[in-house]
Amino acid sequence: MGDCPQRFRPLQSRYIPLHVKGELFTIKGLRNPVALINCESLYPHLFMILRDWQFERVDPSDNHHPVITIQNTERGFQRQSRWLSKPATFRNPVDAVCDFIVDLIHAYIADNEDLLCLHCAAVEFKQGLVIFPNTYRAGKSILSVKLASCGGRLFSDDVLPITAQEPLGMALGILPRLRLPLPETSDQTFVDFAAKREGPKNSRYLYVSLTEHEQPSFGTMAPICGITILQRDRTNKPALMIAKKNFVLKDVILRNFARQNPALEIVDRLCSIVEEAKCYTLRYADLDQAVTLLEDAFGL
């Protein structure tokens, strides 16, 4: 038995400066701009990782209310937003962009109220979109990149917005991120694939700059045909096992973090998605096993 978290806590506005010096960018899909103050060194990472997001400079002298502010300070890149109870600071630019994306997604969901948003990876197979709800260290990011290297289309390695009318998953056009070092079990073909597409990186993370064919552009939609719960297991034989839908529904309710709509509507929408989807638990030890089992079920 479990209790789902409440709606977001009341928004904290005290950290958002009303008048900002620095550069202001509107981003397509957001009502308010983001402010980047002395952050030129972030731009290459930011614009590369947020591959399809349309940034446009606006006049900072206008009376804008930025939804997120990053300021390059002596202590690092300091970010303030209404989703943070206190400013977050990162010295490393890749870490700063990585954490900024968390707020960016919150802002996007807040401004697009009909969307649900699941903490999951999502890859399009021949049969449709298969989502992999987040499970701690189960490998959803690396598996989704591996699937992209084998012909799948990566919609997301971390969060997936879902539309209201016909439930469709929406690609976000944000580069997937792999934890470094890559697992020792990674085969050379995959290591080469990741190296060829090396994007922004630091000692802990590597962003993978997939092609448009491997990762569809922001706003691409696809129907959800499968939900697969990942289970890393080195002791038992790899298998794709039918999962009970009540277990899957419980899991996706917990993975949804867009709670601006009434709880009953959210549950009904997720019920409908789970009822329509093929639900599995994937038990696997290495990526090749996982790809083979998923390809058999959903087609690549």
Add this chain to the structure above:
Amino acid sequence: MNSKRQKNKGPIKQGHHYAKNHKIVERRMDDTVFLVNPETDTVLYLNQLGTAMWNVWTEPVSIEEATQTVQQAFPDVPPKEIARDVDELFKQLSKKDFVAPCD
């Protein structure tokens, strides 16, 4: 049934009868009940015991009566374990007003 429903924020009261909040909406998936309280926007999913209890919770019931019913249904389960699980269920349900004392 709920006209006498009281606000319930304290601990579970022994001997008191608890009734379902009639505003709760149920959704079922396989053998599990998911409860939604539209007033608090809270979702609760019930385990096997919770689902079984919820299904037969047609009249107000006390924690003692509920424990006894479950013990009769599952004679092989140690009574202490049942008492603990029923107590936890009542706490979870009353905490977010899925049920409330009615006497």
